[in-house]
Amino acid sequence: xxAPESTPSPVHLKAVSAAGQPEPTPALQQLxxxxxxxxxxxxxxxxxxxxxxxxxxKAAPHxxxxxxxxxxxxxxxxxxxxxxxxxxxxIALANPSLGGKPYATPTLWAAIQYLMPGEDxxxxxxxxxxxxxxxEGEGVWTVVNGDAIRMSRGDFxxxxxxxxxxxHNAAQAPMAWIDGLDIPFAYYTESQFFEFGRERLxxxxxxxxxxSRSERLWAYPGLxxxxxxxxxxxxxxxxxxxxxxxxxxxxxxxxxxxxHAATLSPGHAAVxxxxxxxxxxxxxxxxxxxxxxxxxxxxxxxxxxGSSVWQVFDGRGTVRVGDQRWSVDRxxxxxxxxxxxxxxxxxxGAGSLDLFRFGDAxxxxxxxxxxxxxxxx
Ligand code: GTQ
Ligand code: FE2
Numbered sequence: 001x002x003a004p005e006s007t008p009s010p011v012h013l014k015a016v017s018a019a020g021q022p023e024p025t026p027a028l029q030q031l032x033x034x035x036x037x038x039x040x041x042x043x044x045x046x047x048x049x050x051x052x053x054x055x056x057x058k059a060a061p062h063x064x065x066x067x068x069x070x071x072x073x074x075x076x077x078x079x080x081x082x083x084x085x086x087x088x089x090x091i092a093l094a095n096p097s098l099g100g101k102p103y104a105t106p107t108l109w110a111a112i113q114y115l116m117p118g119e120d121x122x123x124x125x126x127x128x129x130x131x132x133x134x135x136e137g138e139g140v141w142t143v144v145n146g147d148a149i150r151m152s153r154g155d156f157x158x159x160x161x162x163x164x165x166x167x168h169n170a171a172q173a174p175m176a177w178i179d180g181l182d183i184p185f186a187y188y189t190e191s192q193f194f195e196f197g198r199e200r201l202x203x204x205x206x207x208x209x210x211x212s213r214s215e216r217l218w219a220y221p222g223l224x225x226x227x228x229x230x231x232x233x234x235x236x237x238x239x240x241x242x243x244x245x246x247x248x249x250x251x252x253x254x255x256x257x258x259x260h261a262a263t264l265s266p267g268h269a270a271v272x273x274x275x276x277x278x279x280x281x282x283x284x285x286x287x288x289x290x291x292x293x294x295x296x297x298x299x300x301x302x303x304x305x306g307s308s309v310w311q312v313f314d315g316r317g318t319v320r321v322g323d324q325r326w327s328v329d330r331x332x333x334x335x336x337x338x339x340x341x342x343x344x345x346x347x348x349g350a351g352s353l354d355l356f357r358f359g360d361a362x363x364x365x366x367x368x369x370x371x372x373x374x375x376x377x
Contacts, residue, residue, distance in 0.1 A: 066331025139171025
């Protein structure tokens with residue numbers, strides 16, 4: 001009819017080339033043109049992509065070098081103002097296989113955020129869950145519902161949906177940190193809401209306390225304030241401090257050395273940030289953990305449904321994801337797409353290798369779609 005034979009549509013091409021397809025007769029061509037006219041697509045030409053034997057992620061494994069990120073964020077700090085409208089000087093990792101979208105993985109946003117001395121990022125709130133993790137520096141306080149929370153190296157600061165938040169750099173130096181959010185997940189599910197807050201923080205909110213109100217109420221392990229015993233879907237504890245995380249990892253490795261079961265595998269300690277009101281993941285959509293590999297130790301090779309983003313906190317090592325292999329250093333970030341095998345090895349004869357990671361496992365678990373497999377060594 002109208003489409004000339006020399007420019008067949010993709011569906012025609014698949015029909016003549018793919019196995020298990022019907023004979024490419026004129027009658028079939030006419031049938032497929034009928035499908036196109038009526039906006040119909042048959043399963044038999046699409047099934048390999050729609051229903052693969054196991055997840056075949058559209059995302060690619062990739063590593064970003066921290067020194068390059070910091071250099072560009074510093075350049076942005078000199079050129080790009082931060083204020084109402086743009087909201088944040090945040091620069092997202094864009095997975096090379098996700099079409100230039102600012103998505104580290106199909107579900108996760110990971111960005112470096114940068115504030116110059118004395119700068120404030122204005123108050124807002126949104127339906128997306130978020131956290132901050134600090135690989136170097138100090139001097140910024142994030143103000144959540146008016147509670148000023150110090151951000152220093154190694155601290156993990158969860159910040160669940162719909163809480164007002166602003167950031168304030170009280171120091172004489174710029175500061176960079178990473179943000180993790182479920183922005184791509186909220187985008188696909190069309191579940192976004194956003195509200196602007198006040199232009200300026202009050203003098204009280206620009207205070208720089210060592211401990212936030214949330215920590216004074218919630219930061220005592222195993223001790224719940226009896227005035228607040230209702231389980232909450234996201235953690236009320238707004239800072240998980242490096243001193244505690246570090247000690248927990250150190251003790252796991254010490255217990256292992258004393259012959260007790262404490263680690264994930266030999267020389268591989270790990271802790272998960274959790275919600276003290278229900279013992280579950282710290283945020284409803286993101287699983288956040290800190291891992292430590294003793295010098296020379298290697299993790300088991302694992303694959304998992306869903307994706308994650310890792311950042312090296314300290315030390316050096318080698319990471320394998322799928323068919324990629326990278327050396328990694330302090331601050332470097334890398335992504336692990338769904339069902340790609342991951343293994344990490346800490347450099348021998350040096351300090352341990354510490355890594356922060358976040359992933360979308362709570363979403364998959366809630367839908368009973370999560371699987372994890374440890375490959376034979
Ligand atoms: O700091 O509030 O990287 O709202 C992306 C969105 C950071 C933030 C991001 C945000 C923020
Ligand atoms: Fe935000």
